[in-house]
Amino acid sequence: MGDRYISGEMIGCLRRYWGYTSFRPWQEKTILAVLDDRDSLTVLPTGGGKSLCFQLPAMLKDGLAVVISPLISLMKDQVDTLKDMGIPAEYMNSSQSAEAQDGVVRRIQAGEVKLLYISPERLQTDPTLNWLKTVQKSFFVIDEAHCISHWGHDFRADYRNLKVIKDNFKDIPVHAFTATATKEVERDILNELALESPEINIADVDRANLIYRVMPRANIISQIVEVLNKHPQEAGIIYCLRRDDVDDISAKLNRLGFKNLPYHAGLSDQTRHDNQEEFMRERVDIIVATVAFGMGIDRSNVRFVIHAAMPKSIEHYHQETGRAGRDGLTSYCYMFYGGADFRVWGFFLEQSANKEIMREKLKVMYNFCVQPQCRHKVFVSYFGQKYLPNSCVACDYCLGEVDTVADPLGIARAILSCVEKVSYGDGRGFGAGHIVNVLKGNKDDRVARWRHDHLPVFGAMEKETVFFIRYMIEQLVGQEFLAREGEFLTLSLTDSSRQVLKGDVVPVLAKPLVAKRKKEIRQKQSKFKEKDWVGIDPELFELLRKKRSDLAEKQRVPAYIIFGDRSLKDMAAIKPLTPESFATVFGVGEHKLKQYCEEFVGVIKDYTSSIKK
Numbered sequence: 294m295g296d297r298y299i300s301g302e303m304i305g306c307l308r309r310y311w312g313y314t315s316f317r318p319w320q321e322k323t324i325l326a327v328l329d330d331r332d333s334l335t336v337l338p339t340g341g342g343k344s345l346c347f348q349l350p351a352m353l354k355d356g357l358a359v360v361i362s363p364l365i366s367l368m369k370d371q372v373d374t375l376k377d378m379g380i381p382a383e384y385m386n387s388s389q390s391a392e393a394q395d396g397v398v399r400r401i402q403a404g405e406v407k408l409l410y411i412s413p414e415r416l417q418t419d420p421t422l423n424w425l426k427t428v429q430k431s432f433f434v435i436d437e438a439h440c441i442s443h444w445g446h447d448f449r450a451d452y453r454n455l456k457v458i459k460d461n462f463k464d465i466p467v468h469a470f471t472a473t474a475t476k477e478v479e480r481d482i483l484n485e486l487a488l489e490s491p492e493i494n495i496a497d498v499d500r501a502n503l504i505y506r507v508m509p510r511a512n513i514i515s516q517i518v519e520v521l522n523k524h525p526q527e528a529g530i531i532y533c534l535r536r537d538d539v540d541d542i543s544a545k546l547n548r549l550g551f552k553n554l555p556y557h558a559g560l561s562d563q564t565r566h567d568n569q570e571e572f573m574r575e576r577v578d579i580i581v582a583t584v585a586f587g588m589g590i591d592r593s594n595v596r597f598v599i600h601a602a603m604p605k606s607i608e609h610y611h612q613e614t615g616r617a618g619r620d621g622l623t624s625y626c627y628m629f630y631g632g633a634d635f636r637v638w639g640f641f642l643e644q645s646a647n648k649e650i651m652r653e654k655l656k657v658m659y660n661f662c663v664q665p666q667c668r669h670k671v672f673v674s675y676f677g678q679k680y681l682p683n684s685c686v687a688c689d690y691c692l693g694e695v696d697t698v699a700d701p702l703g704i705a706r707a708i709l710s711c712v713e714k715v716s717y718g719d720g721r722g723f724g725a726g727h728i729v730n731v732l733k734g735n736k737d738d739r740v741a742r743w744r745h746d747h748l749p750v751f752g753a754m755e756k757e758t759v760f761f762i763r764y765m766i767e768q769l770v771g772q773e774f775l776a777r778e779g780e781f782l783t784l785s786l787t788d789s790s791r792q793v794l795k796g797d798v799v800p801v802l803a804k805p806l807v808a809k810r811k812k813e814i815r816q817k818q819s820k821f822k823e824k825d826w827v828g829i830d831p832e833l834f835e836l837l838r839k840k841r842s843d844l845a846e847k848q849r850v851p852a853y854i855i856f857g858d859r860s861l862k863d864m865a866a867i868k869p870l871t872p873e874s875f876a877t878v879f880g881v882g883e884h885k886l887k888q889y890c891e892e893f894v895g896v897i898k899d900y901t902s903s904i905k906k
C-alpha cells in the first residue's frame with residue numbers, strides 16, 4: 294500500500310508543514326514502512342529525526358495516529374510544536390483535568406485530530422480502550438520502545454503490558470521507534486508488542502555532525518572554562534560522575550560568571566523540574582548534571598556536551614553525547630577522563646547484578662579513552678556496524694590533534710619489563726607510583742629498601758617527565774597490556790603483555806601535549822569552528838535569537854518550538870525581506886510563514902537599514 298504514496302506527496306507534506314526540503318537518511322524508508330500498513334521497528338540514533346517518520350504518515354493517512362510515549366513532561370511541548378506547524382494534535386495523560394480529557398475525546402470523535410500522544414497507563418484503562426474502538430485509527434506508535442526491555446537502560450514498568458494494543462486492535466499496524474537497541478532489546482520489543490512479520494529498519498549509529506575530543510583530566514575547572522570560552526552563548530550540558538561534583542563545579546562556574554544550573558537526583562523534584570524548564574526554555578544555557586539529566590532532553594540546539602569524567606559504558610557515552618546537535622548542525626563533545634574514573638565505576642559496579650558484563654563494558658570504555666584511534670569508527674564497530682571512511686575528520690584523532698610517540702614499542706617494553714622485574718617470583722606487586730620512580734631513576738626509600746635501583750630498568754626513562762611515564766602506564770592499562778588489581782592497585786602483566794615484550798604487537802601510545810602544540814591546536818580549532826558561520830551574519834543571528842526568545846516567552850513555549858538555530862542561521866544568511874523569500878528559509882512551512890514572517894522579516898529590515906545608514 295506504501296506504493297500509493299508517491300514520493301512527491303511525501304515531499305509536498307514535508308515542505309508544507311515542516312518547511313524542510315529533503316529527508317534525512319533513513320527517513321524516507323521508514324516513512325514508507327509506516328505507510329505500508331505493516332508492523333515495523335525502527336532504530337534511528339538521537340537526532341536522526343524519528344518523530345517525523347510517524348508524524349508525516351499520520352498526516353497522509355485517514356484516521357487518528359496514537360503515539361504512546363513515556364515522557365509525560367514533554368507531551369505538551371511535542372503537541373505545541375505540532376500545533377505551531379498547523380498539525381492538529383492532542384495529548385492525554387494524568388497531568389490533565391477530567392474535563393480537558395473529555396474535550397480531547399470529543400475533538401477526536403469529531404475527526405478533528407490527526408495525532409494523539411498518550412501515556413502508556415492511560416492507554417491501558419478500559420474507558421480509553423473503549424472509546425478508541427469507536428474511532429478510525431491509522432496506526433499506533435510506541436516511542437522510546439527500548440523502555441519495554443529489562444535489557445534497556447530505561448526500563449519502565451508501564452511499558453510492560455503494551456500487548457493490549459494487539460489484543461484489542463488486531464488489524465491496526467503498530468510501529469516501534471527507539472534510538473538504542475542491542476540485539477536483546479530488539480528481541481524484547483518484537484516479542485512484547487507481538488509485532489506481526491514487522492519491517493525492521495536499523496539505521497547507522499554514526500552521528501557525523503558530532504566532533505569528539507577525549508583528553509586526560511588535569512585541572513578540570515580550567516579545562517571546562519577553556520571549552521566554555523569557545524562556546525559563548527551556546528547551549529551545553531556538563532556531565533559529572535557524582536552529585537557532589539555537580540554542586541562543586543556548578544558553584545565554581547557560576548562564581549566565574551558562567552551562568553548555569555545544577556541537576557541531580559539529590560535535588561527536590563520541584564528544583565529539578567524548574568532547572569530543566571529553565572534550560573528547555575532557553576533562559577539558561579548551561580546545565581551541570583549527573584546522568585539523571587537524560588531522556589527527553591529535546592532542546593535541539595545543544596551545541597556541546599562536556600564529560601568531566603568518563604561514563605561507565607560506550608552505550609552511555611553515545612547516548613549522553615547524542616543530546617548534542619539534534620538539529621544536525623556541527624556540535625562538540627569533550628571528555629576529560631582519569632584513571633580514577635575507572636576505579637570509581639569499578640567500585641560502584643561491584644554492587645550491580647550483572648557485574649561481569651558491566652566490568653567488560655567499563656574496560657571497553659576506558660580503552661576508548663586511552664587508545665588513540667578514530668572515535669567515530671570505535672562507536673560504529675561497537676554497535677556491530679562497519680565504518681567505511683578512512684578518516685571521519687570529526688574527532689581529535691582524525692583532526693590530527695593527537696600526537697603519537699615515536700617509539701611505542703620501546704616505551705611499552707621498558708614499562709612492562711619494569712613491572713615484571715619488580716614483581717618477579719614472589720607475587721609482590723607495586724602500584725604505578727613505584728614503577729614511575731624506578732623508571733625515572735628516583736631512589737626513594739621504597740626503591741632503596743627493595744634494591745630496585747640495582748635493576749637494569751632503573752632510570753631507563755630518566756629523560757621523561759613523571760607525568761609522561763604515568764600517562765604511558767595509563768594507556769597500557771586501558772589497552773589491557775597491563776592489569777591493575779587489588780586493594781593497592783598493583784600492576785601486573787597480562788596475556789597480551791607477552792606479545793608486546795616479544796615484539797609481536799605494538800601498542801599505539803599518545804603523547805601528552807606540550808603548551809606550544811596546544812596553542813597550535815587551539816588556533817586550528819577556532820578556524821574549524823569559523824566554518825560553521827561562513828556567510829552568516831552573527832550580529833543579525835543574535836537579534837533573531839532575541840526575537841525568538843521574546844515570542845517564546847509571550848507564547849509560554851520553549852524557543853525551539855518557534856524556530857531551531859538552523860532556521861535562524863538561514864535567515865541571518867539569506868536576509869529575506871519579502872514573504873516569498875522568507876518562505877525559502879529552512880523550517881518555514883505554510884503555517885509558520887503566516888505566523889512569523891512579519892515578526893522576523895521586521896527584525897531583518899530594521900537591521901539591514903541600520904547598516905545602510
Ligand code: ADP
Pocket residue numbers: 313314315316317320337338339340341342343344345593619620621857
Ligand atoms: P530524534 O527523536 O530521532 O532524536 P527528532 O525527531 O527530535 O529526532 O528530530 C531532531 C531534529 O531534527 C528536530 O529539530 C527535527 O525538526 C529535525 N528534523 C527532522 N527531520 C528533518 C529533516 N528531514 N530535515 C531537517 N530537519 C529535520
